[in-house]
Amino acid sequence: MALRHAVLAALLDGEYSGYQLAKAFDVGVANFWHAASQQLYAELAKLESEGLVTGRQVVQKTRPDKRLFRVTDAGLAELERFGAAASKPSFIRDELLVKVHAADSIDGGSLIEQLQERAAVAEAKTEFLGGLLRQLRGEVDEAEFLRRGERIGPYLTCLRGLSFERDHRDWCVRIAAVLRERQGIHAGR
Amino acid sequence: MALRHAVLAALLDGEYSGYQLAKAFDVGVANFWHAASQQLYAELAKLESEGLVTGRQVVQKTRPDKRLFRVTDAGLAELERFGAAASKPSFIRDELLVKVHAADSIDGGSLIEQLQERAAVAEAKTEFLGGLLRQLRGEVDEAEFLRRGERIGPYLTCLRGLSFERDHRDWCVRIAAVLRERQGIHAGR
């Protein structure tokens, strides 16, 4: 019962279909919450039945029909209640880190490759998030936007995502270098 | 079926009971994997029945008896297989970030408090992880330890944890400041 709040928060940006929401969860929202599209369709149905969101049918000609959802007043109230309550501790899960933890027992070459691959993905994400931030703040500079912008929530979480991806990229690059050097040492024995 | 690998990786440090493992998952392992103690007991039983770990009973006088587990050769082989396979994308979940995403719709005061609280927790964690790193590398300096240390896996993941916590703390402090300034602006209208 916590995905609902992530969905409500994401829907504050405007109307979204389940499909669009799933895309949002793949990019910006991915900085702090992960969910598969099936979960989102199910959660939207549940939220609607509880009156926290409303959907309206949009008939399309060249595309399948869709339903656009927005947060209701009851949904806003629920978000406010959530905002005041205690948060569960944050939660991370990363198989690559599990592998690094076991680095002394598994094949180094494969691990180095995966770290480089991950570094490249993180690099691509930093660039993407940088562009998203520019888009969100528009013409004004960051300090000004943060002082007077009307909707800064998504901007703030993207800042966190950007910082996370940079940091993660740097770590991957560094660890790959460490493992490479150790391979050289072992090979030279 | 991925918790098993986190458990195997954690058990590489030596023998652990379910209870001790749960503590490890609260500190070092928490940098990349979260699991409740009940899960760990269940997973250890499963791993033992599959021959990937072995347990031995340790009778204690002043404390309840316990079972210490270590990884078997089959367990090591499973870890190696896992190390070579593709990793699932990393997974993050943070209710505080959900709240920040909805910052424009929820009470700012409560959010600022929670951000400060979180910053303090992150600060405490950076200090703890700093100490853990010193302990892991012993007398030698970091570069030397990373070149020639025998077991560097946990060190590398702790480095990531340290970096993450610092970064997270800085973000929390900054966002709290942004929200405070906006409150001042709104109050002054």
Next chain:
DNA sequence: GCTTCCATGTAAGAGGTTACATGATTGG
């Protein structure tokens, strides 16, 4: 012509959370 995009789901099974049970010992 093949793949990707749009768009919404269902169903089964695996995995995770919450609440509970037990009971001696050590530290403040």
Next chain:
DNA sequence: CCAATCATGTAACCTCTTACATGGAAGC
């Protein structure tokens, strides 16, 4: 004296993942 620590689980419930189903349109 009260809380925390050590130590291991069970049971019920909720959530999440995996696999599948459908079908037209647009891009390469």
